[in-house]
Amino acid sequence: MRRRRTALPALLVGAIALGAVLTSAPASAATLGSTVPAATAGEACTPGTVVFTPEAPPALALLGAEDANRVATGRGVVVAVVDSGIDAGNPHLAGVVIGGVDLVGDGERADGLSDTTGHGTAIAGQIAAQPVDGSGVVGLAPDARLLSVRVFRSNQQQDKDKGFGPTSQRIADGIHWAADNGADIINVSISQETDSPDLRAAVEHASAVGALVVASGGNRASDPDAKDGARYPAGYEQVLGVSAADASGRANDASIHGPQVGVTAPGMNVLSAALGGGDCIFAADAPASSFATGYASAAAALVAEAHPEDPPAGWAYRLTATALRDDADNRDDVNGWGFIQPFAAIELLPDETTRGPVSPYFDTSESAARPPAAAVNPDHGASPFLLTREAALFTTIGGATLLGVLGILIVLRRRREQPAVDPVEIEREGGLLNVPGPGSADTGRSL
Secondary structure, three states, X not given: OOOOOOOOOOOOOOOOOOOOOOOOOOXXXXXXXXXXXXXXXXXXXXXXXXXXXXXXXXXXXXOOHHHHHHHOOOOOOEEEEEEOOOOOOOHHHOOOEEEEEEOOOOOOOOOOOOOOOOHHHHXXXXXXXXXXXXXXXXXXXXXXXXXXXXXXXXXXXXXXXXXXXOOHHHHHHHHHHHHHOOOOEEEEOOEXXXXXXXXXXXXXXHHHOOOEEEEEOOEHHHOOOOOOOOOEOOOOOOEEEEEEEOOOOOEOOOEOOOOOOOEEEEOOOEXXXXXXXXXXXXXXXXXXXXXXXXXXXXXXXXXXXXXXXXXXXXXXXXXXXXXXXXXXXOOEOOOEOOEOOXXXXXXXXXXXXXXXXXXXXXXXXXXXXXXXXXOOOHHHOOOHHHHHHHHHHHHHHHHHHHHHHHHHHHHHHHHHHOOOOOHHHHHHXXXXXXXXXXXXXXXXXXX
């Protein structure tokens, strides 16, 4: 798709967690999820054993994929998977991977189209898996195309000892390569505790050339004693970070909580492409940050197709502003802005009243959710209430005066019509009292 050169500040987003337990890594090392997924049946997830399952990935229903794919499928969008590589031999990925690079130097293919752990292959399947006979697996953005950017062999200690594990420098190089080779979305299902100047510079470069980095916000499974706090690259301003949600749509303590959390996405019981050619369920025991990031990247690809004129920050904004959450106006360090809704993100027409994160399009500080405080201005004239009261008083006085005049006229007219009264008779009746006179036949008359 057409590359965007204008970069606006993106929103901070949340962290995601990977499913299975990992070996601990130093604070300066990057961590990811286990490469030993739960099997769909027997040894289905064992490399070399090809087993397909007819069920569709459960995450697609949670994400409203059917509605979203009616308006966008990721066509024309390139997603780079900065990971362990992609097994392009999996039939779900035939024709989907359009290029790549190997930055590990462990003797594997120079184009990055190999994967010894299956981690990157699973992420690739979440994003753009193609239909295969006998399998229900398909990606959320099936028409997107992928770049395989191989930056580690595995997270196992033996590979790290050989220099083949994930490092901040290699991840930075991978992001930089992806940005320079046509990626619109860059998936980084990896996190680290320390801020790296090289990693920060790579993210800033990607944003400057029009690519959105979507990254894992951290996984407690890799270190049960890990403290909550920022993780990188998810913690950088230009990155869309993701936290793993369970079937309820909420993140839990499997994910690292912190300021980097911006959205959540499905990260448990993830059915995707497996190493060796079949299907596999990943993260069956706990929500997994890597896989939540994969679905968030796929959602970003749908938004990018629908809104190619937007900068990367615009795509991130659409996903955060429309995410499901309890409080429309606030994020938190567990779920960020909430659970992504791809169709709503595509359909959003942002304006000054759009609730949620700071908008790159409009000043939303005076949105309908946050009305400005009312100002009292004594020079605005008399109170409408006072004017109404004075008008009512004037009407009452005028009405009373008119009635008084009419009353006088009536009395005068009656006096003219009445016959003259004998003064003797007035004296006999005792003034105002109507007292019968002597010898009067009307003895029943009263006052």
